[in-house]
Amino acid sequence: MEQWIQLTIDGITLGGVYAVIALGYTLVYGVLRMINFAHGELFMMGAFGGFYTLDAFENHTTMNDSLPSLTIALAIFAGMGTSVILAILMERLAYRPLRHAPRLAPLISAIGVSILLRNLMLRWTNARRQVFPQVFPRGSIEIGDVNVTYIRIFLVALSILFMLLLYIFIQRTKTGTAIRAVAEDRDTAALMGIDVDRTIVLTFVSGAALAGAAGVCYAMYTTNAAAGMGFLPGIKAFTAAVLGGIGSVPGAMFGGYFLGLSESYSTKLIGAQYKDVVAFVLLVLVLIFRPWGFFGKREDRRA
Amino acid sequence: MAILSVRHVSRSFEGLVALNDVSIDVEPETIVGVIGPNGAGKTTLFNILTGFYRPTSGEVWFLDKRVDGLPMHKIAAAGISRTFQNIRLFSNMTAIENVLVGQHLHLGTNIATAVLRPPATTRAERRAVEQSAEHLRFAGLAGRENELARNLAYGEQRRLEIARALAVRPRLLLLDEPTAGMNAGESMAMMKLIRELRDDLQVTVILIEHQMRVVMGVCERISVLDYGEKIAEGTPSEVQRDQRVIEAYLGTGQLKRQDAGS
Amino acid sequence: MVQQRRRLPRSLTSEALRERIDRMRATSGGAQLFRFGPYALLPLLGAIAALSPALLSTRLTFLLILIVAYLMMRIVDNLYGVAVLALALALLPTAMDGFERNIMFNVALYTVLGIGLNVVVGYAGLLDLGYVAFFAAGAYLYALVVAPDAGASEWAQNWDLGLTFWPVLPLALVAAALIGVALGVPVLRLRGDYLAIVTLGFGEIIRIMANNEDYYTSGPRGLFLLPKPPFFGRELDTAQELYFVVLVVAFVAVFAAERIRDSRVGRAWEAIREDEDVASSMGIDTTVYKLLAFAIGAAIGGVGGVIVAAKQGSVFPTDFNLDVSINVLALVIIGGMGNVRGILLGALLVVGLPDVLRDFNLDLGFVTFQNVGADYRLVIFGAALVAVMVLRPEGLLPSRRRAAEFREAELLEQEYAT
Numbered sequence: 001m002e003q004w005i006q007l008t009i010d011g012i013t014l015g016g017v018y019a020v021i022a023l024g025y026t027l028v029y030g031v032l033r034m035i036n037f038a039h040g041e042l043f044m045m046g047a048f049g050g051f052y053t054l055d056a057f058e059n060h061t062t063m064n065d066s067l068p069s070l071t072i073a074l075a076i077f078a079g080m081g082t083s084v085i086l087a088i089l090m091e092r093l094a095y096r097p098l099r100h101a102p103r104l105a106p107l108i109s110a111i112g113v114s115i116l117l118r119n120l121m122l123r124w125t126n127a128r129r130q131v132f133p134q135v136f137p138r139g140s141i142e143i144g145d146v147n148v149t150y151i152r153i154f155l156v157a158l159s160i161l162f163m164l165l166l167y168i169f170i171q172r173t174k175t176g177t178a179i180r181a182v183a184e185d186r187d188t189a190a191l192m193g194i195d196v197d198r199t200i201v202l203t204f205v206s207g208a209a210l211a212g213a214a215g216v217c218y219a220m221y222t223t224n225a226a227a228g229m230g231f232l233p234g235i236k237a238f239t240a241a242v243l244g245g246i247g248s249v250p251g252a253m254f255g256g257y258f259l260g261l262s263e264s265y266s267t268k269l270i271g272a273q274y275k276d277v278v279a280f281v282l283l284v285l286v287l288i289f290r291p292w293g294f295f296g297k298r299e300d301r302r303a
Numbered sequence: 304m305a306i307l308s309v310r311h312v313s314r315s316f317e318g319l320v321a322l323n324d325v326s327i328d329v330e331p332e333t334i335v336g337v338i339g340p341n342g343a344g345k346t347t348l349f350n351i352l353t354g355f356y357r358p359t360s361g362e363v364w365f366l367d368k369r370v371d372g373l374p375m376h377k378i379a380a381a382g383i384s385r386t387f388q389n390i391r392l393f394s395n396m397t398a399i400e401n402v403l404v405g406q407h408l409h410l411g412t413n414i415a416t417a418v419l420r421p422p423a424t425t426r427a428e429r430r431a432v433e434q435s436a437e438h439l440r441f442a443g444l445a446g447r448e449n450e451l452a453r454n455l456a457y458g459e460q461r462r463l464e465i466a467r468a469l470a471v472r473p474r475l476l477l478l479d480e481p482t483a484g485m486n487a488g489e490s491m492a493m494m495k496l497i498r499e500l501r502d503d504l505q506v507t508v509i510l511i512e513h514q515m516r517v518v519m520g521v522c523e524r525i526s527v528l529d530y531g532e533k534i535a536e537g538t539p540s541e542v543q544r545d546q547r548v549i550e551a552y553l554g555t556g557q558l559k560r561q562d563a564g565s
Numbered sequence: 566m567v568q569q570r571r572r573l574p575r576s577l578t579s580e581a582l583r584e585r586i587d588r589m590r591a592t593s594g595g596a597q598l599f600r601f602g603p604y605a606l607l608p609l610l611g612a613i614a615a616l617s618p619a620l621l622s623t624r625l626t627f628l629l630i631l632i633v634a635y636l637m638m639r640i641v642d643n644l645y646g647v648a649v650l651a652l653a654l655a656l657l658p659t660a661m662d663g664f665e666r667n668i669m670f671n672v673a674l675y676t677v678l679g680i681g682l683n684v685v686v687g688y689a690g691l692l693d694l695g696y697v698a699f700f701a702a703g704a705y706l707y708a709l710v711v712a713p714d715a716g717a718s719e720w721a722q723n724w725d726l727g728l729t730f731w732p733v734l735p736l737a738l739v740a741a742a743l744i745g746v747a748l749g750v751p752v753l754r755l756r757g758d759y760l761a762i763v764t765l766g767f768g769e770i771i772r773i774m775a776n777n778e779d780y781y782t783s784g785p786r787g788l789f790l791l792p793k794p795p796f797f798g799r800e801l802d803t804a805q806e807l808y809f810v811v812l813v814v815a816f817v818a819v820f821a822a823e824r825i826r827d828s829r830v831g832r833a834w835e836a837i838r839e840d841e842d843v844a845s846s847m848g849i850d851t852t853v854y855k856l857l858a859f860a861i862g863a864a865i866g867g868v869g870g871v872i873v874a875a876k877q878g879s880v881f882p883t884d885f886n887l888d889v890s891i892n893v894l895a896l897v898i899i900g901g902m903g904n905v906r907g908i909l910l911g912a913l914l915v916v917g918l919p920d921v922l923r924d925f926n927l928d929l930g931f932v933t934f935q936n937v938g939a940d941y942r943l944v945i946f947g948a949a950l951v952a953v954m955v956l957r958p959e960g961l962l963p964s965r966r967r968a969a970e971f972r973e974a975e976l977l978e979q980e981y982a983t
């Protein structure tokens with residue numbers, strides 16, 4: 001029984017990370033109908049942004065000991081900043097020129113960006129994992145017989161906070177309204193005086209900020225950062241987005257938790273070595289039987 | 304004996320009823336017009352007849368075979384082909400290649416014969432090219448064979464759509480606004496082509512049309528749709544006098560405008 | 566100028582190329598080149614291949630050959646170009662050392678894989694990111710059925726089928742095609758970008774399975790000590806001999822792929838790529854034709870897998886990671902989708918060049934990149950994929966059609982801009 005509870009806690013932690021990354025896929029897909037293949041790499045670059053910032057400080061100060069929360073916030077903001085800057089560059093250089101190109105073109109371009117970033121970091125780090133500074137206080141709380149570390153609680157809380165913030169941003173702010181309008185119908189939105197280019201950039205920026213923050217948190221959680229760390233979470237988060245219905249914000253959250261839990265339980269039911277296969281199998285099943293996901297809108301073909 | 308029988312067909316899109324209990328019978332080798340204001344459900348009807356959509360309820364019978372819900376390629380094989388309101392050519396293929404694609408069902412080349420090219424295959428492919436050229440000539444596109452479809456003039460593109468649809472060798476041809484955007488002279492030529500389709504090739508034709516002159520000029524029977532319902536049916540003169548039709552068109556002002564505009 | 570034009574034999578040139586040649590002749594430099602005619606390139610190539618190793622570094626030779634091959638493919642029409650190229654490629658390894666022969670082997674192998682993937686991506690317009698799955702299937706099939714004594718998996722030792730390379734080739738062709746169909750059936754209804762991710766997933770699943778399975782694949786220990794192809798009482802074991810095997814396979818694949826493209830089957834693919842719904846309303850069973858493309862691509866990939874397993878004499882799960890799929894995709898796209906000559910060029914650039922530049926150091930003064938070819942190849946591919954899509958989306962040597970498709974997109978964009 002404890003084991004199942006433990007697995008559930010694992011799954012929720014992981015699911016929160018997937019959900020936050022999945023939001024980025026969903027946002028960008030919503031406005032551009034394009035899968036940002038390099039989104040997982042934004043997650044990874046965010047982690048490194050946080051890592052190198054902490055690395056720079058650790059040598060000079062002992063800020064960490066006195067003010068752990070400030071250090072953590074600094075790392076997270078650094079990660080967000082890194083990803084945001086990269087996302088802006090990415091959109092401007094690799095995607096915007098292809099907005100009216102055949103469908104495959106932006107997809108291939110995105111694959112290119114993803115390969116580029118991953119291998120660049122691979123060289124930069126000499127293909128070695130970087131141990132992430134231990135900034136988060138160790139320790140845990142006991143719930144019955146189960147141990148829950150602080151970082152997990154933090155991770156779950158943060159992911160929920162991010163989702164709420166995003167939801168408010170999308171539903172309540174003017175920019176959010178613009179994003180929804182562009183997602184609904186780009187041409188009409190442009191006619192209504194919405195700056196479509198700006199809105200698209202802002203969409204990328206929001207997704208990237210979330211991915212960057214998730215990257216730093218994930219690196220704190222696993223205590224390391226590596227060039228390849230974005231690949232699998234990227235694909236899994238995409239799966240999560242599809243599960244929930246790509247383009248749907250609540251769908252992405254649902255998909256993230258669903259996938260996190262499935263993966264976690266599968267380590268016990270099937271075996272840990274196959275846990276990465278679970279996401280792929282789920283992805284294939286959903287795409288075949290319910291490609292619009294659980295919350296998405298079914299799109300009919302038009303003639 | 305009707306070649307096509309649409310029986311109580313309805314189709315809705317997320318609550319919006321695009322077609323409501325529509326029944327139409329079409330006799331072989333007639334030219335039938337489908338008219339109605341924009342959004343009346345005319346294109347939706349074509350989409351159901353060709354398998355783009357499934358009807359929400361109702362049946363479609365073609366040559367005594369039930370065809371609703373069949374995949375599109377099976378419906379094409381059964382003998383229905385169409386053109387599109389918003390032209391949908393294979394725009395980066397040449398005119399003749401577009402028509403060759405239409406011949407797909409009437410060629411037998413598979414991978415093995417494609418690679419080995421036995422004489423029979425070479426002959427069949429050559430014949431297909433000749434026939435395609437013939438279809439292009441019929442549609443008035445002689446000499447334009449090797450032009451990329453997207454480089455053709457607008458009117459030529461509409462004609463190429465017809466040539467391509469003819470290559471399928473349909474018994475029933477559905478034309479979705481074939482004269483849209485054409486001037487009077489082009490429309491006249493199109494009317495002539497439509498009559499030839501029936502007279503020379505024995506194809507049954509259903510056309511969606513806004514220009515009343517064309518509708519009244521070529522159609523032998525007309526069905527009128529409004530808000531997804533069939534509100535009238537009959538010969539052109541019967542339909543013209545029908546009170547509901549006049550109301551429907553007065554409501555939108557379309558009958559008048561279209562008449563004057565053409 | 567115009568009066569002096571010497572026409573190339575009609576049979577050798579296509580309309581479009583003749584036009585291009587005529588345009589080149591109109592310039593003075595071009596006219597000079599054509600005084601000799603493209604035929605002059607053949608002895609030129611031969612001379613470079615024969616002489617330069619003595620005069621220049623062998624690496625430079627490769628670059629020169631690359632340039633000549635590129636020029637040739639630009640200027641000369643299919644048949645002649647391919648014949649010259651065949652001859653050149655056949656002669657080439659005689660003047661090379663072992664390392665370079667290996668490069669040539671890899672170029673030829675990846676050309677085969679490129680042709681296979683091109684059927685899927687270039688002809689049918691289906692983006693497959695898991696092409697390595699079929700490559701792996703062929704390689705593992707070979708490793709399982711040739712049954713060496715040691716180094717085999719438990720299954721292979723139990724069954725000891727004892728087949729040799731040659732019967733395995735057609736076997737792998739069929740098996741990979743079947744796997745292609747089996748994987749294709751569930752996913753081919755999916756839209757382009759979903760398909761890409763699902764195929765990527767399949768590629769990864771196959772690798773993870775091979776790694777975690779033991780009875781058939783021996784897991785990460787891999788299968789080794791595999792025999793080489795027998796050939797009239799001896800074994801083909803040098804890189805050069807195996808290179809000829811791939812070369813032959815490559816030419817067969819080119820021949821078949823081009824003929825299929827120019828038939829009813831190729832037209833059906835093209836129609837599907839242009840507008841799937843309309844294609845199907847013309848009577849094309851789109852599912853069947855997409856499966857067909859998948860199967861043909863898979864079959865060619867499977868054959869490639871057999872060859873590489875025979876060459877290496879071993880098979881490990883790590884041989885089949887995502888990088889293989891990416892390399893093949895990159896060469897197809899950079900070379901020019903839908904065009905066989907583009908693929909040749911793509912293979913030279915994507916597979917050959919990085920190896921040639923393996924230990925090349927790039928010193929920019931403030932920063933030095935070491936071993937550019939070995940360490941930065943994927944970085945460069947990534948950048949190249951983006952650059953090609955943005956700057957020259959049709960690839961370096963596009964098919965006429967693909968170029969048209971991308972130009973159309975540009976025109977559309979201009980319309981939007983105004």
Ligand SMILES: Nc1ncnc2c1ncn2[C@@H]1O[C@H](COP(=O)(O)OP(=O)(O)O)[C@@H](O)[C@H]1O
Nearest residue numbers: 300301302316321341342343344345346347348
């Ligand atoms: N795929 C679809 N999804 C949602 N609504 C649709 C779809 N296709 C058609 N409609 C709606 O059905 C109605 C009828 O459309 P249509 O058949 O195209 O009219 P028309 O008579 O002008 O050809 C319109 O209100 C249209 O918006």
Ligand SMILES: [Mg+2]
Nearest residue numbers: 345346347388
């Ligand atoms: Mg319509």
